[in-house]
Amino acid sequence: MDYDVIIIGAGPGGIFAAYELTKNNTSLKVAVFEAGHSLEDRKCPIDGVKIKNCIHCKSCSIMSGFGGAGAFSDGKYNITNDFGGTLYEHIGRDAAIELMEYVDRINLENGGEGTRLYSTTNTELKKVCLQNKLQLLDASVRHLGTDINYVVLGNLYRDLKEKADFFFMTPVEDIDKTDEGFLIHTKDKDYSCGKCIVSAGRIGSKWMEETCRKLDIPTKSNRVDIGVRVELPAVLFAHLTDELYESKIVYRTEKFEDRVRTFCMNPYGSVVTENTNGIVTVNGHSYDDPEKRTKNTNFALLVAKHFSEPFKDSNGYGESIARLSNMLGGGVIVQRFGDIIRGRRSTAKRIKENFVTPTLQAEPGDLSLVLPKRIMDGILEMIYALDKIAPGTANDDTLLYGVEVKFYNMEVDVNENLETAYKGLYIIGDGSGVTHSLSHASASGVYVARKILE
Numbered sequence: 517m518d519y520d521v522i523i524i525g526a527g528p529g530g531i532f533a534a535y536e537l538t539k540n541n542t543s544l545k546v547a548v549f550e551a552g553h554s555l556e557d558r559k560c561p562i563d564g565v566k567i568k569n570c571i572h573c574k575s576c577s578i579m580s581g582f583g584g585a586g587a588f589s590d591g592k593y594n595i596t597n598d599f600g601g602t603l604y605e606h607i608g609r610d611a612a613i614e615l616m617e618y619v620d621r622i623n624l625e626n627g628g629e630g631t632r633l634y635s636t637t638n639t640e641l642k643k644v645c646l647q648n649k650l651q652l653l654d655a656s657v658r659h660l661g662t663d664i665n666y667v668v669l670g671n672l673y674r675d676l677k678e679k680a681d682f683f684f685m686t687p688v689e690d691i692d693k694t695d696e697g698f699l700i701h702t703k704d705k706d707y708s709c710g711k712c713i714v715s716a717g718r719i720g721s722k723w724m725e726e727t728c729r730k731l732d733i734p735t736k737s738n739r740v741d742i743g744v745r746v747e748l749p750a751v752l753f754a755h756l757t758d759e760l761y762e763s764k765i766v767y768r769t770e771k772f773e774d775r776v777r778t779f780c781m782n783p784y785g786s787v788v789t790e791n792t793n794g795i796v797t798v799n800g801h802s803y804d805d806p807e808k809r810t811k812n813t814n815f816a817l818l819v820a821k822h823f824s825e826p827f828k829d830s831n832g833y834g835e836s837i838a839r840l841s842n843m844l845g846g847g848v849i850v851q852r853f854g855d856i857i858r859g860r861r862s863t864a865k866r867i868k869e870n871f872v873t874p875t876l877q878a879e880p881g882d883l884s885l886v887l888p889k890r891i892m893d894g895i896l897e898m899i900y901a902l903d904k905i906a907p908g909t910a911n912d913d914t915l916l917y918g919v920e921v922k923f924y925n926m927e928v929d930v931n932e933n934l935e936t937a938y939k940g941l942y943i944i945g946d947g948s949g950v951t952h953s954l955s956h957a958s959a960s961g962v963y964v965a966r967k968i969l970e
């Protein structure tokens with residue numbers, strides 16, 4: 517055996533699996549294979565001046581590399597079973613929360629001390645939401661911020677690289693079952709191991725799908741969330757964000773009874789682009805450092821779309837809507853709420869004269885030409901509902917960027933140990949379809965590490 521355990525993917529799932537394995541058994545031989553760069557080499561070439569659009573690097577530094585998709589994220593670790601994944605369905609609610617709290621303590625020990633933990637417990641805002649047909653989901657959220665998140669990852673790597681072998685820019689091409697364990701194939705060499713943890717995340721979803729098909733591991737997929745990112749003056753949401761930082765609010769539309777929810781709230785943050793397999797969508801950031809703050813708050817409004825048989829390609833559906841916006845706007849489109857309501861496109865002049873200054877240079881356009889009516893109607897209804905708890909949300913000057921798509925990995929058939937039908941082959945994190953967040957993905961890594969150590 518080359519290694520006792522091989523971990524595929526150095527996102528939060530892989531990092532926390534490696535952390536727990538090497539902390540509790542220093543004689544274990546552990547290797548981590550990562551398709552992307554090491555943390556310090558992760559650099560997106562888009563600088564907004566020389567390079568304005570995605571040039572499709574061999575490895576996307578936003579989504580890949582040490583730290584995974586979360587490396588340049590806002591670092592919001594939500595400790596909750598209400599959203600962020602369904603880990604609790606496999607391991608139990610209490611165990612899931614305990615693991616998320618454990619991950620939080622490790623983050624604090626590695627540079628996150630001093631960051632704030634927000635909570636919805638005892639908040640009056642819950643009642644105010646209910647009075648206005650909105651539901652505020654329960655959670656505690658540790659906000660590390662993009663800057664501190666990076667520091668924590670750096671510290672974790674400094675410690676881990678002494679205890680495990682890291683192979684960067686080394687995508688795993690294939691996994692084979694052998695009599696003793698598994699054979700991991702990379703371009704240049706094969707490596708044998710007793711156990712294998714796969715944590716390939718969002719960017720590894722296609723590879724994960726092929727691997728499952730080849731190994732005959734059952735999967736299912738039927739959901740995609742589609743919507744926009746809303747940007748407005750931070751002061752309008754300050755009563756929510758000062759107390760809760762991130763409020764996950766759900767609304768059921770009157771017209772179609774669809775669920776619309778707020779997602780990834782970034783107080784005093786910036787809107788950014790995201791590239792998934794060459795498709796440019798929108799996302800958001802915010803920083804812990806007061807000097808990097810903007811005057812705006814941004815958050816996504818997403819409509820959940822579940823498909824029934826015979827349609828199976830929910831992600832393909834989301835991708836084609838994103839492609840349509842890329843076709844019309846060359847990337848992300850921005851539109852004033854007032855323009856949407858008046859049925860006209862936004863223009864550079866209208867955006868320039870807008871009271872809210874955009875934090876992302878996007879193409880002014882018409883989102884109603886991109887988003888299906890049902891989704892657009894849901895978003896507009898939700899904006900009016902939010903206007904009741906945060907007056908000003910439905911102002912003409914509120915900016916909507918599109919499209920934001922939340923892709924879901926297909927769900928891989930794993931048991932209560934997050935182990936496949938192959939003994940010793942574990943699939944964790946977002947790549948398993950079980951988690952969709954930093955805290956759940958990290959917790960799943962700790963969980964399987966402990967199972968292996970047992």
Ligand SMILES: Cc1cc2nc3c(=O)[nH]c(=O)nc-3n(C[C@H](O)[C@H](O)[C@H](O)COP(=O)(O)OP(=O)(O)OC[C@H]3O[C@@H](n4cnc5c(N)ncnc54)[C@H](O)[C@@H]3O)c2cc1C
Nearest residue numbers: 525527529551580581584585586589688717720945946954
């Ligand atoms: C811009 C942005 C902001 C976000 N903000 C938040 C937030 O504030 N809070 C939150 O909870 N979540 C956030 N998320 C989601 C969060 O980042 C993910 O849920 C989390 O990173 C999932 O962790 P993971 O380890 O499962 O997968 P990932 O972080 O996606 O890591 C998977 C890794 O595996 C590697 N890989 C894939 N295939 C292979 C292969 N074949 N061989 C070798 N390596 C491979 C990839 O390169 C990648 O580095 C954000 C995501 C983005 C993109």
